[in-house]
Amino acid sequence: MGDLLGVAVLGAGHMGADHIRRLDQVVSGARVAAVADPDLERAREAVAGMTGVSVHADPSAALDAPGVRAVLIASPGPAHEEALLGCFARGLPVLxxxxxxxxxxxxxxxxxxEARLGRRLAQIGFMRRYDTEYRRLKTLLDGGSxxxxxxxxxxxxxVSSPAGFxxxxxxxxxxxxxxxxxxxxxxxxxxxxxxLRPASSPxxxxxxxxxxxLLFETERGALVDVEVFVNSGFGYQVRCEAxxxxGSARIGDEHTMVVTSRGGAxxxxxxxxxxxxxxxxxxxxQAWVDATRRGRVAGPGVWDGYAASAVAEAGVRSLETGRRVAVDLAPRPTRP
Incomplete structure (x- = not known):
């Protein structure tokens, strides 16, 4: 176990529990060393059957737990800032x-x-950059054909939105x-x-x-429209057409099995x-674990996280006012 990357997972809800399972059963080179969640019973249930894992109600206690060399934050969004700053203060790589x-x-x-640290510690979990279909689309667009x-x-x-959404x-x-x-x-x-607000679904x-x-305008004149429908009632669907x-290219249509029988499909x-x-x-x-064990940080970073928050904030203001809202990005922080 000493050769494995000890990871503290903050949050043991739907996403956190899945990451705990992933680190324990799927990913190589890592183990769950600590888990933090205000619901201690939920945290204990998420690590049932695992050995060498400490369970905490306080995220700081998990960061300081023995064997922790990296952190995966899967707690609710409002808790992320304090957790990230806690990781930076301890020099812990974090996803x-x-x-x-x-x-x-x-x-x-x-x-x-992070810029004041003079080095990268954080990767942000925009996992679509790791999806096979999205990566193929990115390669196609970058190729210029x-x-x-x-x-x-x-x-x-x-299918449906959770309570409090x-x-x-x-x-x-x-x-x-x-x-x-x-x-x-x-x-x-x-x-x-x-x-824009269509008529709300019953x-x-x-x-x-x-x-x-949502309609996004970009710096070089491209337009992006996004339909967001969180109570469709029938399933989870993600599609993108460039x-x-x-020419054009579309992903998301065939990401599942089609069964044909008895005259139908x-x-x-x-x-x-x-x-x-x-x-x-x-x-x-897996990519995060591999990079962290080599002393590196790759993938989307804190600037990507900031830009996404700034765009979303403009979108919320547009929803509230009914007007087009410009995105005001701050100058990108530089290392000292």
Missing amino acids: CEKPMVPDSAGALCVAEA LGRPLMLHCVHRN TSAMLINSSASHEIDAARWLLAQEVTAVTA GAPEGLIDPQL VCEA TQEVAQDYLVRFADAYDRQV
């Missing part, structure tokens, strides 16, 4: 789930804090992946956001604006993001 920090001011503080990308059409649908969270939580994917695929910053909880249609000068529809993007999560965490 932080999105959103890095929900508000742009807090996200910028994290980016500035279709010419300049002009538009992206994106779809993000969930707000209209703003359709943008700053659900659509944060589309924000990062658009920036990454196009290699452009988003400069303005317009949020399946949405009272008061929730769902679905929503429309370019000399049925197609499975994933019911959860952990099913649809299971391979991407596995590759992301």
Whole structure:
């Protein structure tokens, strides 16, 4: 066990428990050394059957637990800023789930804090960059055979929203992946956001604006539209189509099995993001573990986390005001 990377996992909810399972059963070169969650019973259940794991209610105690050499943050977004700064103070490499920090001011503080360290410690969990289909689309666009990308059409649908989900969270939580994917695929910053309100679905909880249609403008003139529908009732779907000068490319249509029998065909529809993007999560965490063991940090960083928060914040303001809102990015922090 001494040769394995000891990881403290902060958060043992739906996402955190899956990462605990992944580190224990899927990823090589790492082990779960500590878990922190306010619900101690939930944390103990997540590590049942594992040895050498300490369980804590206080995240700081998990960071300081014996054997911890790296941290995976899967707690709710509002807790991320304090956790990230705690990792920086201890010099611990960290993989932080999105959103890095929900508000742009807090996200910028994290980016500035890492810059003051003079080295990277944080990778942000935009796992679509590790998805096979997204990586193929990125390679195609970068290759230039279709010419300049002009538009992206994106779809993000969930079966249902969890309790307490707000209209703003359709943008700053659900659509944060589309924000990062658009920036990454196009290699452009988003400069303005317009949020539109279709008639809400009868399946949405009272008061929730769902679905929503977001329109992103980019610095070199590309447009990105994003349908976010978190109470579709039928499944989890993510699609993206790039429309370019000399053709188009679409991903997300065939990411499941089609069964043909008795004169008909049925197609499975994933019911959860952990099913649809299971391979991407596995590759992301494995890549993080491998890099961390070599003393490196790769993948999307704190600037990507900050930019996503700034774009989402503009989107929420547009949803509230009904107007196009410009994205105001701060100067990128530089190392001292």
